[in-house]
Amino acid sequence: MLTTVQDWGELAEVSERAGLGQDLVIQTAYGDSGKTTYFVTSEAEFAAVADEVTGVEIKVMKRINNRPIAIEAVLTRQGTVVGPCMTEITGHADLTPYRGGWAGNEMFPTVLDDTSRHAAIELVRKLGDRLGKEGYRGFFEVDVLLDTDTGDVYLGELNPRISGASAITNVTAGAYADVPLFAFHLLEYSGIDFEIDVEEINLRWEELVSEDEWSHMVIKHTSSTVERIDAAPRTGRYSLDHYGNLVYTHHDYDWHLLGNESDAFYLRIYQEGDYRWKGADLGILVTKAHLEAGHGGLTLHAKYLIDAIRGMYCTTVIDGDELAPKPTPAKGK
Template identity: 70%
Template sequence: MARRTSTRTTVAERSAADEESKDAAPPPSGDALKLLTRTGRKRTASARKAKKTGAEHALRNMSEIRHHFRTSPQPVFFVGATAFNLLGLDRMVRGFSYIVYYDAWQGMHPRVFSPHDKPYIEFESGEHINNWLLRNAEVRAHIARRTPPGLRPQIVMVFFDRETEEICEELGYDLILPSAELRERLDSKIVTTQLGNEVDVPSVPNVLTTVEGWSDVKAAAKKAKLGTDLVIQTAYGDSGKTTYFVTGEEDFAKIAGDLVGVEIKIMKRINNRPIAVEAVITRHGTIVGPFMTEITGHRQLTPYRGGWSGNEMFPDVLDEPTRKTAAGLVERLGNRLGQEGYRGFFEVDVLIDTDTNDVYLGELNPRISGASAVTNVTAGAYADVPLFAFHLLEYSGVDFELDVAEINERWEELASEDEWSTMVIKHTQATVERINSAPPTGRYVVAQNGALVFSHAELDWHLLNNEHEAFYLRVYGPGDYRWKGADLGILVTKGRLQTPRGALTIGATHFIDSIRAMYSVTPLEQRAPARSEQGKAS
C-alpha cells in the first residue's frame, strides 16, 4: 500500500492579461506553458459555467465561500478503493459524493456508491482500481443520474494516470487535478530537491549524482562532507522501499543493482522526526494545513518495517518557532510548484533534526494523502472550510478573494487547540484466512467495564468527542480474505495514540486488540488471490 495519498489543482477564469499582471510568479516556459494553455481553455469553460450558475461577483469572504459550497449544484465525485481520504467532506460541500470499490456501509451511506456487479479482478495498483470504476457501466449511469443538465461531472482521486485522463476526456468528465505528466515529474525526489534549493527550502545535506560503484559513492560523499553514515534514495518510489541506509561497501553491494547508472540522492544520515503537513496552492498563494506526526512501523499495526500506519495531530506537535519555520518552508515550496503550473492539494514530509532542531524538506507527495482524513476535520476546517475545499474552489469556475497570510495565521492558532489521530490496522501474520464475521463500520465506545463496544452505525468520524470513543471504517468484511499486509480497516479517534517517545499508548493497543478480537476467520491452506492494497487507506 502506498504511503500517501494527493491531488492537483488549477486556477480558474483569468484572462491572459490578468495573469501577466500578477507578480506572484515569473512567466512559465516549456512544459509549464503547455500546461497553462490547456488549463486556460478549462478556465474559459468554467467562466461560462459560472455565468450559468449566477455568480455575479467574486466570492469576497469565508461566509460567501461557505455559502457557495452549501448551495452549488456542481457534482464532484471522489473515486477510490475506499472513501477514507475525504470522508465527511460531503457535510460541507453539497455536491460532493463518493464512488468506491469497497463499500464499508453496505449500501447504507447516502453519499457512497459502489457497483453491485464486481467480478474478481486482481488489481495491480490504485490507478487500476480507479480506471476500472470509471469504465464500469453502473458507475457511469450513477454519475449521469447525479449530474444536473448543463453541468459536467468533476472527478477527484488519489491515484490516476494518463489512461485516467483519456477515460475522463472520452466520457465528458472534468478530472480536476494537475496533469499526470506534471505530477509524475514533481513526484521525483531529485526534482523536489532541486526546486526546493531554488527557493531556499533546504533538504538534509546531500549530493545529486550518478555512480558506477562504491568508490563513486564514497568520493561524492567526501566532497560534499556528508560523512560515512549515508542515506541513498532513487528518484521514484515509496520512500520505505527506495531509501537505503549505507555505511560501507558491503551495504552498497547488496543494493548496487538498484542504484548504479541512475540518478540518486546521497544524504547525510541524521536523527530526525518526520512531520506531515498538507497544503493547497491557490491563485492567491499557498494555504498551509496543520502539522502532524506519523505513526510508522509498529508491529501491532503493520508487518512492514517503517510502514506508514497513520497520523496524529495535537497542540505541541512542533514548538512555535519550529512551526513557523516549517510553515514558511512549505509555503515557499508551494509557491515554487505553482510556477511549474501546479495548482491544488499536495502533502509534504518535513524532517526535524532532533540534534540541531534544523528543519528540512523530506519528501513531496503531489496528491491527496492519508493525512487528509485529519486535515479536513480540524478546528480550522470548521471555522472556515475544509482545506480540500480550497482545491475545489480553484476548479470551480468562480472567482474568489483570499487573504492567504491571514488564513495561515488563524489556522496556526486554531491548530493549537485540536487533537485527532488515525491508524490503519493491517493483518500482520503470514497467514491467509477467510473472514466469517468482522466489526461493522461505525462508532465504538469504551464501556464502564473497560471493553470496547460497538455503539451504532455512523457515516464518518466528525461527531467524535473524546479519546474514549472511536470510528472504525471496515475495509474487508465477511466473505473476503485477509493475508499478510492486507488492510483490515482504519480507526479514527479524538486523542493521542503514541507516547512522546513514539511508542503506542496503552489506549491505542486496547483499540487494536479489541478490533482484532471482533474478527472470526477460517484459515486456508493455500494463499487466496489477493486484490491490490494500493490506494485503500493511503
C-alpha cells in the same frame, strides 16, 4: 542528493563527496507508505536492497534523529494556503511491517513549538510557490523533518496529491471555525474567479492550529502469511464499555462527532471473503486519544485499540498450493 548508482562502492563514494557519510536513508520514486524507503549503513545492508535501488534515480539522505511532521497545503492562483502540522506515526511494528512505513498521524497543541511551526509552514509555503512555476495546482502534502538534536527543520518528502493525512486535516477546529483546507482545492478547480488574502489566512490558521486533538492509525497485516478473511469488524463507531472492552456501537461513515478518548471510528478496508497479506491495509482507526508516547513508542491505549481490532478478525491461513494457479487440463482429440 538525487543520483543513480550501480553498486555499493559508487554509493559510498558519492555520499562521502556530498558530506552525507554512510549512515543513509535511500528512497526510490513513487513510494507507498514506506515500502520504498531503505536504511543502509554497510555494503551488506546495501546488497539486501540492491535490486530495488541500483540503476534507477534515488534520493539519498543522511540519517538524522528526527520527528516527522506532515503538513498539507493547497496551491491556489493567489498563493499557497498551508494547513495544520501533524506528527507522523511511522515504523511501529504493531502497525506496519516496514521500518520506515507511514501508519497514521496525530495533531495536538504541542506538535511543534511556535518557532519550529512557523519555520515549517514557511518552507511548505515556499515549496508550494515553486511548484506553481511548474504548473502545479491544488492539494499537496509535505513531510517535514524536525532534527531533534539541532532543532533545524528540513523538507523531507513531497506527495503532490490528497494524502492519508487528509482525514485529520479536514476535521480540525480550524476547519470548522474557518474553511476546510480541501475547499480551497475545489475552489481552485471550480472555474470561479476569486480573491483571497493568503497571508492573513495562514497567520490565522497558525493560531487556530493549537485548539484541537485528533489521531488516526492505519492497521496493516504485519505477518508474512496470506489469509482469507472469514469475519471482520464493521465500519462505524466503537466505544470502551464499563469493563474496558472495545465494542461496536452503531454504523456510521462520519467521525467528526467523536467526543472523547473512549470513542473511536473504524473504517474497514478488507471484509469477509477478501484476502490479507504482508503490508495489506486492514482498516483505519480514528480517535481523539494520543497514540504515541513521549519516548517514541505507542501508548498502552493505542496498543489496546490495535489488539482489539485485530481480535475481531477471523481468518483462514492459505498455503502456497491453494494460491498457485491450477494447470489447464489437456484436451483430448
